[in-house]
Amino acid sequence: MASLQPPLIKIVGGKAPTWRENGSVSDSGEDEIDWAEMDSDLCYWTRALRPVQWYPGHIAKTEKELKEQLKLMDVVIEVRDARILLSTTHPQMDLWLGNRKRILVLNREDMISTADRNAWAMYFSRQGTKVVFSNGQLGMGTMKLGRLTKSLAEGVNVKRRAKGLLPRPVRAGIVGYPNVGKSSLINRLLKRRMCTAAPRPGVTRELKWVRFGKDLELLDSPGILPMRISDQAAAIKLAICDDIGERSYDVADVAAILV
Numbered sequence: 001m002a003s004l005q006p007p008l009i010k011i012v013g014g015k016a017p018t019w020r021e022n023g024s025v026s027d028s029g030e031d032e033i034d035w036a037e038m039d040s041d042l043c044y045w046t047r048a049l050r051p052v053q054w055y056p057g058h059i060a061k062t063e064k065e066l067k068e069q070l071k072l073m074d075v076v077i078e079v080r081d082a083r084i085l086l087s088t089t090h091p092q093m094d095l096w097l098g099n100r101k102r103i104l105v106l107n108r109e110d111m112i113s114t115a116d117r118n119a120w121a122m123y124f125s126r127q128g129t130k131v132v133f134s135n136g137q138l139g140m141g142t143m144k145l146g147r148l149t150k151s152l153a154e155g156v157n158v159k160r161r162a163k164g165l166l167p168r169p170v171r172a173g174i175v176g177y178p179n180v181g182k183s184s185l186i187n188r189l190l191k192r193r194m195c196t197a198a199p200r201p202g203v204t205r206e207l208k209w210v211r212f213g214k215d216l217e218l219l220d221s222p223g224i225l226p227m228r229i230s231d232q233a234a235a236i237k238l239a240i241c242d243d244i245g246e247r248s249y250d251v252a253d254v255a256a257i258l259v
């Protein structure tokens with residue numbers, strides 16, 4: 001009977017790790033990780049792999065429907081995975097949103113260090129971007145998100161009153177990549193399980209409006225991705241963080257790159 005051998009995984013390229021005296025490993029001989037270098041290594045390693053692409057039917061449908069629903073939204077809440085926030089924004093998001101009011105939510109704040117959180121907070125405040133850090137599992141940041149959404153859309157009902165119309169609830173659309181925590185955030189804000197949330201990408205399949213109190217309506221939407229992910233280093237990060245369907249990549253290849 002043939003003995004079961006673990007698969008041989010070989011990574012070609014990148015920098016060979018150097019072992020320190022205390023047994024820990026460093027890829028540069030320094031304590032600081034050089035992220036730019038790590039990204040270029042990622043690009044190098046991914047060149048030999050089958051490109052990671054995931055564009056199932058429900059994402060194509062969502063993209064079409066979201067563009068329609070955008071017209072109804074007073075505020076758009078873009079949720080990103082705080083661990084890889086530059087890799088979890090849709091390249092066409094700016095184009096779709098135009099000058100629509102927008103809040104950036106960096107979810108999974110429990111999965112990044114305080115130093116990284118502070119550095120990103122400073123980065124976005126310098127850009128004048130409104131950012132909320134959140135934890136969709138425990139609910140941190142959700143009350144602030146609710147308040148900020150209402151305050152950003154205050155003008156809607158001021159205008160309606162001026163026209164003699166009755167006020168209406170503020171409409172906020174929650175959009176973002178798969179598995180970043182959109183449905184969990186809504187459930188936490190509502191303190192009810194109104195939207196299906198699960199630890200794998202592609203669980204939400206339909207757009208769904210839910211009501212929060214009498215003055216806020218939220219749209220939960222399925223996670224969307226571009227039809228072609230041109231940045232394959234970013235695609236590998238999505239795979240490592242489980243933000244893309246598992247069928248789109250080879251688990252052993254991704255695990256080898258992660259290691």
Ligand SMILES: Nc1nc2c(ncn2[C@@H]2O[C@H](COP(=O)(O)OP(=O)(O)OP(=O)(O)O)[C@@H](O)[C@H]2O)c(=O)[nH]1
Pocket residue numbers: 107108109110111134135136137138177178179180181182183184185196197198199200201202203204205221222223
């Ligand atoms: N550790 C941690 N886990 C979270 C956080 N937010 C959500 N999760 C978990 O991440 C998983 C995915 O959350 P969902 O709310 O289903 O994500 P989604 O963006 O709606 O996913 P799609 O259906 O793919 O669009 C769930 O198992 C959540 O419990 C967070 O802030 N921290």
